[in-house]
Amino acid sequence: MIKAVVFDFDGLILDSETSVYNAIQEIFTEHSCNMPLELWQQCIGTKDFLDPFEYLEEQINKKVDRKGLRAKHHERVLSMLEGEKPLPGVEDYLEAAKELGLKIALATSSSRQWVTGHLEKLNLLSYFDCLKTADDVEHVKPDPALYLEAVKCLGVKPNEAIAFEDSANGARAAKAAGLYCVVIPNEVTKGLVFGDVDHQMESLAEVQLKELMNRF
Known part of the structure; x- marks a missing residue:
C-alpha cells in the first residue's frame, strides 16, 4: 500500500535544470566553446561529477576566473528563474x-x-x-x-x-x-x-x- x-x-x-544548462552554455559560448549536452546530462541529479570551469579550461587551454564565472553563472540562473x-x-x-x-x-x-x-x-x-x-x-x-x-x-x-x-x-x-x-x-x-x-x-x-x- x-x-x-x-x-x-x-x-x-x-x-531549474534547463536554466542551469543554458547559463553554462552562454558562458562557454562567450569563450568560443561548447558544453556538450551528453556530458552535462551525466551531472544532472548528482554533485561534483564535473567541474564545468575546469572542463572549460581544458577545452580552451588556458586558465579562467573560476570563482568569478561561478558567481556569474549563479546570478544568471537566478535571473532566468525569476517568475518561473x-x-x-x-x-x-x-x-x-x-x-x-x-x-x-x-x-x-x-x-x-x-x-x-x-x-x-x-x-x-x-x-x-x-x-x-x-x-x-x-x-x-x-x-x-x-x-x-x-x-x-x-x-x-x-x-x-x-x-x-x-x-x-x-x-x-x-x-x-x-x-x-x-x-x-x-x-x-x-x-x-x-x-x-x-x-x-x-x-x-x-x-x-x-x-x-x-x-x-
Missing part, C-alpha cells in the same frame, strides 16, 4: 497527496538553502513533511542515502513510497533505496536511458495521482 510520495526538486518541481512557476501538474499532485492522506517528502542533491528558498517563492514549502538535501547525507544521488533518509523521516517503508524523478542519477538512487520510481524527463534530461523504473510520463499533468497509485 502506498503511504508516501517523495519528490526530487530541480527539473521535477521547478525547471512549478512544472505542470506539480501543485495538483501535492494537493492530491494531502487529500489522500499521503506523507510528502523531498529528496534532492541540492543544498537546503537553494531548495527552501525556491519552495518558499513557489508557495510550496508547507506541503512537505520532510526535506532531505545534500546537507543531510555524505553521498548524494545516485547513492540511495537521500531516499532512505526521506522514508525514514516519514516513518514508512521504501516499498510504501513512490519517488518522482527527472534524472537518471535520481532514478537509480530511488530504485536502489527500494522505492517505486516514476520518471518525468524535462528538456535537458529527455532522451536519457532511465533503466528499470516503474513508469515514465511526459508531465505530472498526464495522469492524476490517484490513478497513478492504482498501478502500484
Whole structure:
C-alpha cells in the first residue's frame, strides 16, 4: 500500500535544470566553446561529477576566473528563474497527496538553502513533511542515502513510497533505496536511458495521482 510520495526538486518541481544548462552554455559560448549536452546530462541529479570551469579550461587551454564565472553563472540562473512557476501538474499532485492522506517528502542533491528558498517563492514549502538535501547525507544521488533518509523521516517503508524523478542519477538512487520510481524527463534530461523504473510520463499533468497509485 502506498503511504508516501517523495519528490526530487530541480527539473521535477521547478525547471531549474534547463536554466542551469543554458547559463553554462552562454558562458562557454562567450569563450568560443561548447558544453556538450551528453556530458552535462551525466551531472544532472548528482554533485561534483564535473567541474564545468575546469572542463572549460581544458577545452580552451588556458586558465579562467573560476570563482568569478561561478558567481556569474549563479546570478544568471537566478535571473532566468525569476517568475518561473512549478512544472505542470506539480501543485495538483501535492494537493492530491494531502487529500489522500499521503506523507510528502523531498529528496534532492541540492543544498537546503537553494531548495527552501525556491519552495518558499513557489508557495510550496508547507506541503512537505520532510526535506532531505545534500546537507543531510555524505553521498548524494545516485547513492540511495537521500531516499532512505526521506522514508525514514516519514516513518514508512521504501516499498510504501513512490519517488518522482527527472534524472537518471535520481532514478537509480530511488530504485536502489527500494522505492517505486516514476520518471518525468524535462528538456535537458529527455532522451536519457532511465533503466528499470516503474513508469515514465511526459508531465505530472498526464495522469492524476490517484490513478497513478492504482498501478502500484
